[in-house]
Structure formats: C-alpha cells, structure tokens
Amino acid sequence: xxxxxxxxxxxxxxxxxxxxxxxxxxxxxxxxxxxxxxxxxxxxxxxxxxxxxxxxxxxxxxxxxxxxxxxxxxxxxxxxxxxxxxxxxxxxxxxxxxxxxxxxxxxxxxxxxxxxxxxxxxxxxxxxxxxxxxxxxxxxxxxxxxxxxxxxxxxxxxxxxxxxxxxxxxxxxxxxxxxxxxxxxxxxxxx
Numbered sequence: 001x002x003x004x005x006x007x008x009x010x011x012x013x014x015x016x017x018x019x020x021x022x023x024x025x026x027x028x029x030x031x032x033x034x035x036x037x038x039x040x041x042x043x044x045x046x047x048x049x050x051x052x053x054x055x056x057x058x059x060x061x062x063x064x065x066x067x068x069x070x071x072x073x074x075x076x077x078x079x080x081x082x083x084x085x086x087x088x089x090x091x092x093x094x095x096x097x098x099x100x101x102x103x104x105x106x107x108x109x110x111x112x113x114x115x116x117x118x119x120x121x122x123x124x125x126x127x128x129x130x131x132x133x134x135x136x137x138x139x140x141x142x143x144x145x146x147x148x149x150x151x152x153x154x155x156x157x158x159x160x161x162x163x164x165x166x167x168x169x170x171x172x173x174x175x176x177x178x179x180x181x182x183x184x185x186x187x188x189x190x191x
Contacts, residue, residue: 072116
C-alpha cells in the first residue's frame with residue numbers, strides 16, 4: 001500500500017509540474033512574449049521528464065496485475081439481436097463515447113450498454129453481470145429515463161405522435177410483464 005501511495009504522490013507532483021508549466025506558458029503567451037523566460041524553459045525540460053518517470057514507474061507496478069476482462073452477448077431485445085453469434089465476445093469500455101456506444105468489440109464493432117448482456121471472466125468461466133443489482137435500482141433507472149423524457153417534452157423536443165406510439169408500446173410490454181408475473185408467481189409457504 002505504501003508503494004501505491006508513493007506512486008500516487010509522484011503522479012500528483014508530476015501533474016502539478018505539468019499544470020504549472022502550462023500556466024506559465026499561457027501567461028507568457030498572453031502577455032505577448034516573443035520567447036519564454038529562463039524559468040519557463042527550465043520547467044519545459046523538467047516537467048515532462050518527471051511526468052514520464054512517474055508514469056513509467058506506475059506502469060511497471062501494474063504489469064502483471066490482472067484486469068477485469070469483460071465479455072458480452074447481444075441482448076435478445078436489442079435492435080442488433082440478429083448479430084448475436086450465440087457465444088460471448090470480448091469487449092472493452094470506451095469511457096468517453098461521443099455517440100452512446102460505450103462498448104467496443106463484437107460482430108458490430110460497437111454497442112450501447114443497453115444492447116448487451118455483460119459477463120466478467122472468473123478463471124475459466126464467465127459470470128453474468130446484472131444490468132442492475134438492488135431491488136430499487138430497476139425503479140431508479142426507470143425514474144431517471146422518464147425524468148429525462150419529461151424534460152425533453154417540456155423543452156418541446158419530442159413529437160407528440162412519436163411519444164403516443166412509444167407509450168402504447170410500453171403499455172403493451174408492461175401488460176405482458178404483469179401477465180407473465182401473475183401466471184408464474186409461486187408464493188412461498190412458510191411452516
């Protein structure tokens with residue numbers, strides 16, 4: 001743990017040097033300097049070297065540390081369901097997608113989170129990751145989606161005919177869920 005703390009401190013210090021260098025360069029450029037001061041030139045030589053050394057040390061420490069491997073199958077309800085091969089495929093996370101496609105990999109190359117059933121590798125087997133975990137999380141996801149949809153409607157961004165069609169489709173799906181729950185619910189009897 002001490003090594004990790006030291007590495008974090010080194011990375012923070014290197015980042016602070018890079019930010020200080022950037023601020024000095026911007027200040028001198030904004031004040032019309034035709035060349036950088038001696039102090040700024042010295043920082044230009046020192047800061048990148050310190051940053052590279054800190055990153056190299058941290059990288060060496062992470063070599064051999066197993067990272068979680070994600071796999072996926074295309075969700076049967078996805079509009080991309082026809083691309084499902086029947087076997088999980090490796091995916092990697094794109095943490096800053098510009099188009100909503102968070103997952104890279106598979107037959108289509110990229111997918112939204114809602115298009116996939118995710119798995120993590122645990123030894124030689126794959127464990128399914130739930131889309132939501134706790135009892136209230138499913139309801140919270142629905143509340144968030146509906147709040148966003150309401151905000152769009154209040155801004156005038158949604159066509160009423162499209163929303164009416166969407167509501168009709170959701171009503172049918174919810175009715176089917178309720179019917180299936182009623183048909184399949186088995187009350188536990190405690191003695």
